[in-house]
Amino acid sequence: MERILPLERGINLRELGGYETEDGRHVRWHKLMRSGHLGELSEADEETLRIAGLRQVVDLREEAETIVVPDRSMRGVHAHHMSVYPFTNQLPQNVGLARIARLNRAGLSLAGQIYAQMLTDPHAIGVWQRLFAVLLKNRRAHQAVLFHCTAGKDRTGVAAFLILNALGVKRPAILQDYMLTNLTFSSLSPSELNGLLVPGQDAALANELNKQPMVSEQDFEVMELTVRLMAGDFMTYLTNIVGITPRQVERLRELYLE
Template sequence: MANQRLLPIKNGYNFRDLGGYPTADGHQIKWHRLIRTGSLAHLDRNDLTVLDNIPISLDIDLRAPDEVKKDPDRVPSQAKYYHLPVFEADETDASHSDEEIAAQMQQPGNGYHHMIDVYHRMTTAASAKQAYQKLLNLLLNNERGALLFHCTAGKDRTGMAAYLILSALGVEQKIIMEDYLLTNTVTQEFRNHWLQDMRNHGASEALVTNRAALASVAPDYLNTAIKIITQNYGNVNQYLNNYLDITPTEIKDLRKLYLD
């Protein structure tokens, strides 16, 4: 399969290979080993064939139990499925309806501040700790094929996972932020259409702005998590070691598995 960042998935969005990113010490991430995505619930046979051709060996679902029950994954044929909920309910609002959002997002700035709170909790909540610990341990035991990790939109819970994984592999923070913000580029058409449809149906501009904040990523969001990590642990490597219990030896093992 060709090396390409954005995968040709028709019935899902934000499907991306993390291969090719360089590390600070001159290596690069192997292609077809780490895949970050949005929901797998609506994939058709052709989409699953794309994933089977990589192939996907592990499907890591970071969504809350109610999201999984409502829209279960269409699991690639060679993949083993793991459900590792970052939150017990969808705190990111990625799976909530416009009506549900409208009930709590009428004041300007609500969406932005809500996402700041989400990233604080992803860095400190016990459920998030357990999910990301297990994800990193599964990475350590995946010797062939690709580990795919996802939530609903593939941007927040997935974005935090990508930050931790890329940091563990030694990718520079500037490149990690660029990958994080790539979500906005690859989902722009979808988001613009969605937000315009809200306007066409009479939504207030405050609600549209809040919905836009929920549906996108921003440097402030990820930097919130980074700031908490730095304040409490000094740097992300110490966070991985002292909070997520990933030892320096295991970091070296991850790099052997996923770097050229």
Template sequence: MEPTLMNIHHGYNFRDLGGYRTMSGQHLAAHRLVRSGGLDRLSDRDVAFLHEYGVRVDVDFRTRDERQEKPDRLPDSARYVFDPVFSEDKTQVSKTWAEEQQMFSQDPQAGYHNMLRTYRDLALSESAQKAYRQFFDLALGNSDDTLLFHCSAGKDRTGMAAVYVLSALGVDQATIRKDYLATNTFIQPALSEVLEQAKAEGGNANMMQGLTDIWTVYPEYLDTALAAINETYGDMQQYLHEALQLTNRQIQTLRELYLA
């Protein structure tokens, strides 16, 4: 299965995880797990689409400041759950222009190195593990509806949530990596918008590189998180058990709920 976009007109990186094949030969059911970027720009038509699609739970991995600045637009039928992965936006995609200038204008590698540090935290930090555990609790309690999970760009905090849930459901690592890297295709409109704004406001080449690295997913980012998991816990299954405290029974329940 190729990762494909949902029919959302005023948002980016909206994808149903349905259709992915597991190593046991089952498939993820459609209309059950949706990953996405921000919901603040959605039109009335998009909101109605999400209602008809079945979205009844919205898990927001962003910080309190991100949420206040750009609140989600949701159908009345959807329950909003604030589940911050970090207390501040370590992915930097919501930084102000002044903050970006200070970070990126002097060092073309600043964005890249920031993301490597962030991905280690996405695996090992207490706040991230707590947030992802709550995400799994919500998934375990979602028997029939569509659960949507998102951050600002739908690529880092959301990307690792997808890595964890697809791993728990028994999807192979090559497919999980492909889903993760698909963001680079779907995030291009947002990246172009960010770069055009930076250029118009006098951003230099270092700035452009830093912003590109912040808004791109590289294999090294995911590899950093996976290496931290393997070094600390041994492998992904042990991470799910020890860091996210999923029992074998809960993993089996997830597969009963989301696989067909």
């Protein structure tokens, strides 16, 4: 299976199948995808995605973004629009002064501030609830949900962080998935990218992941710290803040793991 799909005009579009969980299971292929916007896809790309099982698209962009660059309308694919922005509150209102001091000590970049907002703001939390509802309704085998923003970097990165953690995927794999954005915006071809994502290529992969400044491990750690500060651990955060019940998590894993 290929993580980076061989598309003509896809943007940061990749499969989430194959990642290993803490209990030794793996994310099913042809069930989850992430990407940048779908406005430049070719007819051949549409066919590739159809064969890969794409049936639902969740667009996390603001309405203005969707007007400027609308997604390609694809036969047999149902689209959901749920904008992560605008936020309801400023970050201090969402996390409190004590927690924001902890975040600042961790080195809070502009991207990190936005990530912390996406994990704590009431409007964004409502979007994640709706996203998980879509995932829980995706019950048929070999039918995939794709979620995306404009570049498939920040809003999509936070969504993937939430979903993969909910599935119990191992931390190194979740971090690698986040950092893969740096590879997909490099000059490497899909076949070259996939060649780095095989066992035995760890050193070469790490070197390539850190060449581009698109995303950083420090900002990933801000997401983890935000979750810990708000709830202590991820599953408590998912239940108490996002509102996803343990039974829904169990069902999600039944649908997306093997």
